[in-house]
Amino acid sequence: MALPEVDVMDLVYIEGLRVETIIGIYDWERQVKQVVTLDLQLGVDIQSAAETDDIEHALNYKAVSERLVEFIVGSEFLLLEAMAEQVAELLQEEFGVRWLQLKLGKPGAVPQAKTVGVLIERGERF
Template identity: 35%
Template sequence: METDLITLTGLRVHGRHGVFDFERDAGQDFVIDVALRTSTAAAAATDDLKHTVDYGALADALAAIVAGEPVNLIETLAERLADACTALDGVSSARVTVHKPQAPIAQQFADVAVTIERSAP
């Protein structure tokens, strides 16, 4: 079976994740990147959305998770996002990166991110 890659990058969603109360109160933007391993051969052959990942629906599902129940760690958030990705029909694995560009760090920095890779069950 062919394995192709479908990516969604730069999904920006306001969430209330973090270990500090002020992070939970005010929230901040998180940026999500996902790469899904799947076969796009049937979709290409039929030109039919039902044979591939609907990236609009994917974006909505991921945004709902980020905007939903707060967690302390972006590692936990990444795991929840990966679980949603690998539950999709035809997805064999997912690479998920959660960026926290406004992390409460005293030093000047460009980005903080966690990337995980998970296979479908």
């Protein structure tokens, strides 16, 4: 008896990616770069990469990180919510990520907190 085929979702993660950018609604925030931090979980199937041991079959976390830094440095969002949504869209469109969880933080925005931010999930778990 053959086993049923099961969809697989593995996670590639990136933690603590730090990017300096213009972010915020206040006049002073539009004049200075601030740090945002990203923690990502990216749902992918790593079986082909595991079988071939070939980066061409993997979600290249270095390429993902470099692209996100490039995108965020070149942007000037008012809200973290808008940045989070566009980062999620970029990951799905450019890297074919089927599911993702993104924690986007703005350290120092609230002096009494280590960081504040948003946590979003996009796509369907399988």
